Amino acid sequence: MSNTPISDFIEQNYLHFNAAALVDAAKGYKAHLAANGKMMVTLAGAMSTAELGISLAEMIRADKVDFISCTGANLEEDIMNLVAHSHYERVPNYRDLTPKQEWDLLERGLNRVTDTCIPEEEAFRRLQKHIFQQWKDAEDAGERFFPHEYMYKMLLSGDLEQYYEIDPKNSWMLAAAEKNLPIVVPGWEDSTMGNIFASYCIKGELRPSTMKSGIEYMTFLADWYKANSAGKGVGFFQIGGGIAGDFPICVVPMMYQDLEMHDIPFWSYFCQISDSTTSYGSYSGAVPNEKITWGKLDIDTPKYIVESDATIVAPLMFAYILGK
Incomplete structure (x- = not known):
């Protein structure tokens, strides 16, 4: 069994429920790319701190990802892991920490x-x-x-190489920088680096206009989508929920309804990995069919939901897509 490829193991054992949905979605991803479709991957939460870069960087280098939408946390935390990995501390019993123990972590300069x-x-x-x-x-x-x-620019300058503490092949941001992969980062301002940039603006050391805005990200995405939606079209692979997914998926109804570009195609593949259950008013837990009513997905768009922990599921799906 130790020499069995991951993809064979998955096909032999992942036969029902969320496991089967994982296989179906991964096969759909591969079929979409095989038909010359493009794929957007969205990263919610803190997937970089979960070290998704180990598998995502390989996906990027193998041209299995054409565009990324992510939170500001994911953008910076992959680089933080690259330069400071040995200084991270794992807290397996985090559920048992008292407020005093949490305060002690703060005083030691450790953000959990x-x-x-x-x-x-x-x-x-x-x-x-x-x-x-x-x-x-x-x-x-x-x-x-x-x-x-x-x-x-910071990564490609070489200024950080002196600090590298992991194999650079496991940094998805470095892989993306080397390919100049297009990215949108909605709500970047609420990240640590966004806060730091704002502090320099408050102190008068920088101007807010030096940073391009979220509106400019949306117009950038609209131009890219229009240029890449011919043929099989663009698929949407959503890891988690929140703004990293909601921001980019809205580019289609924006172009169709607000720009009246009625020839713009819907997203042509959709998969979401999420542990959010369907509930009242929840975007993260909304079933894909709800997105039809918003002009994001078509009736016939292949749609998949894997209701599970993305830190477990995404690397397995990436391994399957890579043919491991």
Whole structure:
């Protein structure tokens, strides 16, 4: 069994319920790409701190991902893991921590994400001086860029290589930067780096206009979608819920209804991995058919939901898609 490929194991054992949905969705992903379709992947929450980069970076290098939408946390936390991994602390008993123990973590400069503590000094502050220089250089030159573009510039400059603490092949942001993969980061302002940028603006050291906005991200995405929607079209692979998924999926009804581009196609594949159950008013737990009523998906769009933990499911699906 130890030499059995992951894909064979999945096909032999994942036969029913969420397991079968995983297989169906992964096969649908492969079929979409085989028909020359494009694929957007959206990352909610803190998937980078869950080290999704180990499998996602390989997907990017193998041209299985054409566009990413992610939270600002995922954007920065992949790079933090790249440069400060040895300083992270795991807290397996995180459910048992008292408020006093949580306060002790704060005083030690450890910011907890579930069972993992991110070290403020080695992660946030180590990056701060380098990303500030990218922001300042752009402002002095009268240039403006998106949040992810500044991150790409920082990574490609080589300034961070001295800090690498994991194999760089496991950083999805580095893989994306090397391919100049298009990204949108809705709500970037609520990330740590977004907060840091805002603090420099409040102090008068930077101008808000040096950072391109969320509206500009939407117009950038609209241009990309229009240019890439011919043929099989663009698929939508959503990991988690929230703004990372809701922002980009809305580009289709925006173009169809508000721009009156009635020839724009719907998303041509949809899969969501989420542990959110269907409930009142929930976007993350909404079934795919609800998206038909909003002009996002067509009646015949292949639709899949895997109701499970994305930290478990996504790497398995990526392994299957990669033919492992």
